[in-house]
């Protein structure tokens with residue numbers, strides 16, 4: 575039997591509330607879950623998903639209905655019938671972590687020191703990788719302890735420690751973190767939109783009603799495009815595309831989100847302006863996801879960014895094929911398009927199609943003969 579049931583805050587994440595529940599009942603969070611759930615829930619990402627069996631345990635020991643507890647979880651888009659892919663969750667770009675023992679070894683939760691000071695609990699939207707500032711206090715968030723740089727592991731603090739707002743390693747109070755002011759109004763307003771989208775599932779943006787899943791999907795696409803183009807030039811460490819966006823440090827995500835905020839603040843004019851600049855790499859934005867763009871992006875990418883159609887001469891195509899083969903690339907239509915300064919959706923004009931096919935055949939044959947001779 576529990577002694578007290580702290581009320582969940584509307585924007586609290588489940589792990590934060592469960593930790594408060596344990597502490598208010600004078601129990602270490604680790605022992606509390608072990609006793610009630612017979613398993614170590616802290617080894618799972620319970621903010622992301624908790625099955626019905628465990629949810630019903632929570633309902634049986636507290637007076638709160640399952641519908642109220644479920645609201646503490648991050649939204650699950652697979653139930654919306656929008657798109658059923660295993661990656662639906664990654665589209666929302668939740669900060670992920672790895673676990674060693676019960677310790678989260680990579681940042682999985684961020685915090686605003688001033689919000690924590692006002693109300694001592696961890697907010698759900700601090701799990702979102704696209705959120706890097708606090709739109710209430712206009713300051714930068716932290717994704718680690720400001721003193722010892724360890725990720726947050728509040729569930730490891732036991733009841734002897736007076737507050738779960740301490741770093742579990744060096745025990746400093748996270749509310750004492752230095753304040754870093756942010757004056758980027760575009761970024762602050764975009765962050766507000768992202769948080770609203772996460773909570774309400776729809777946002778009104780320009781004249782459009784956008785479902786949050788499609789907003790997140792579009793943001794993920796823009797992040798990829800920016801990392802492939804501008805940032806490759808500006809920031810050496812991002813040349814390597816392998817690290818997943820959610821594992822990048824807060825300061826790099828902050829830079830990327832500032833660029834996106836600037837693009838979206840005057841949309842699509844700023845994207846068109848960027849397109850004309852030397853930093854824009856057309857194919858960076860057109861790779862892979864071309865056919866999966868959400869409509870709010872598709873419209874702009876297709877009408878504003880696609881290079882206008884102009885006739886390509888037979889001679890230009892021949893030269894492009896020769897160049898590609900010389901460079902060791904396949905003389906495919908998208909590659910030819912790129913060489914000719916079109917985007918990768920470039921199509922060979924109908925009247926030249928048969929000539930193009932024979933040209934490729936001939937060149938590939940020559941290439942083979944050439945390599946055989948050597």
Ligand SMILES: [Zn+2]
Nearest residue numbers: 686689708711
């Ligand atoms: Zn705040």
Ligand SMILES: [Zn+2]
Nearest residue numbers: 719722741744
């Ligand atoms: Zn610390």
